[in-house]
Amino acid sequence: MSLLVEAAGNADTNFSHIPIIDLSDISSSDASRRRALADAIRDACINVGFLYIKNHGIPESLLEDALNASKDFFSQPVEKKMEIDIRNTPNFKGYTALLSSNNDPENAGDMHEGFEFGWEELEAKASDEKRANDGAMAGANVWPKDLPGFRENVLGYYYAAVNLGKNLFPLFALALDLPEDFFDDKTKNSADIMRVLHYPPQTGPVDNRVIGIGAHTDFECFTILWQEPGIQALQVLNTQKQWIDAPPIPGTLVVNIGDQLARWTNDVFKSTVHRAVNRTGVRRYSIPLFFGTDYDVRLEPILSCVSPERPPKYEVVTAGDYVKERLKATYGH
Numbered sequence: 498m499s500l501l502v503e504a505a506g507n508a509d510t511n512f513s514h515i516p517i518i519d520l521s522d523i524s525s526s527d528a529s530r531r532r533a534l535a536d537a538i539r540d541a542c543i544n545v546g547f548l549y550i551k552n553h554g555i556p557e558s559l560l561e562d563a564l565n566a567s568k569d570f571f572s573q574p575v576e577k578k579m580e581i582d583i584r585n586t587p588n589f590k591g592y593t594a595l596l597s598s599n600n601d602p603e604n605a606g607d608m609h610e611g612f613e614f615g616w617e618e619l620e621a622k623a624s625d626e627k628r629a630n631d632g633a634m635a636g637a638n639v640w641p642k643d644l645p646g647f648r649e650n651v652l653g654y655y656y657a658a659v660n661l662g663k664n665l666f667p668l669f670a671l672a673l674d675l676p677e678d679f680f681d682d683k684t685k686n687s688a689d690i691m692r693v694l695h696y697p698p699q700t701g702p703v704d705n706r707v708i709g710i711g712a713h714t715d716f717e718c719f720t721i722l723w724q725e726p727g728i729q730a731l732q733v734l735n736t737q738k739q740w741i742d743a744p745p746i747p748g749t750l751v752v753n754i755g756d757q758l759a760r761w762t763n764d765v766f767k768s769t770v771h772r773a774v775n776r777t778g779v780r781r782y783s784i785p786l787f788f789g790t791d792y793d794v795r796l797e798p799i800l801s802c803v804s805p806e807r808p809p810k811y812e813v814v815t816a817g818d819y820v821k822e823r824l825k826a827t828y829g830h
């Protein structure tokens with residue numbers, strides 16, 4: 498039995514807190530330090546599926562600028578935001594209105610609004626170059642008109658977070674006892690979808706079927722999530738079915754495993770159910786960035802995560818087909 502299958506068999510998924518992992522050694526020239534970091538990440542991925550990262554290297558100023566840009570965007574009249582309604586794009590880019598998405602099929606709609614976009618260069622190319630391997634998810638971003646600085650400010654944080662994500666893939670590979678460059682040829686045009694989210698406060702009696710974002714797992718490989726400081730809303734479900742608070746911790750970002758990585762790892766790494774409910778009485782903003790593999794990559798289980806006792810659990814599909822199906826379910830296309 499591989500070490501990973503054995504570790505997954507001994508997993509303690511009844512967690513009561515989310516570990517904080519210091520990324521200072523992420524680019525260390527000392528392989529044993531990178532190994533130690535990967536080991537800590539492996540434990541978190543096998544037992545919890547969520548972790549906080551500190552010393553991640555993203556300057557606070559980029560986050561402040563992205564937050565201010567988000568506030569400007571959401572404070573526009575709803576008709577203005579609806580000009581870039583996500584339902585008018587073939588590739589799920591643009592604005593999602595309050596209650597128009599539904600992450601939990603048991604629920605009646607999510608009490609948040611959002612703006613969603615994927616990779617593009619800061620300087621638009623002369624020709625609208627289509628990325629060759631985007632498959633089912635091909636297409637451009639749509640941006641709000643008449644909102645100076647919005648695109649530049651959200652892209653500023655986006656590029657920094659994408660760079661961090663690219664540095665996390667080798668750590669996940671190491672955590673899976675794979676060569677550190679395992680994901681390189683699978684993430685050449687990786688999906689890297691960012692969502693800028695706004696959760697109005699929900700005070701008084703709250704219908705549990707209409708909360709900020711209903712219980713769900715993320716679709717991609719992993720997510721890097723920034724939460725507005727001082728506002729508790731995110732909760733993570735352990736196997737005892739207890740909701741564990743995941744408050745914003747100054748200087749950290751949340752990282753969680755998504756379904757693509759659960760599929761790659763045959764559920765050795767956990768894609769853990771989470772939700773957000775904003776009962777604080779003030780607005781809340783958050784910015785998740787979802788990292789997938791290239792959309793044409795097949796999600797085949799890694800051999801060290803499969804054994805006679807742990808046969809493959811999932812049908813093999815391409816990342817693009819998988820994500821598109823999940824998005825259709827969420828946005829009701």
Ligand SMILES: O=C(O)CCC(=O)C(=O)O
Pocket residue numbers: 692694710715722724730731771772773783784785
């Ligand atoms: O806003 C949050 O804290 C969580 C957002 C989330 O889970 C998602 O967009 O998938």
Ligand SMILES: [Fe+2]
Pocket residue numbers: 713714715771
């Ligand atoms: Fe999520």
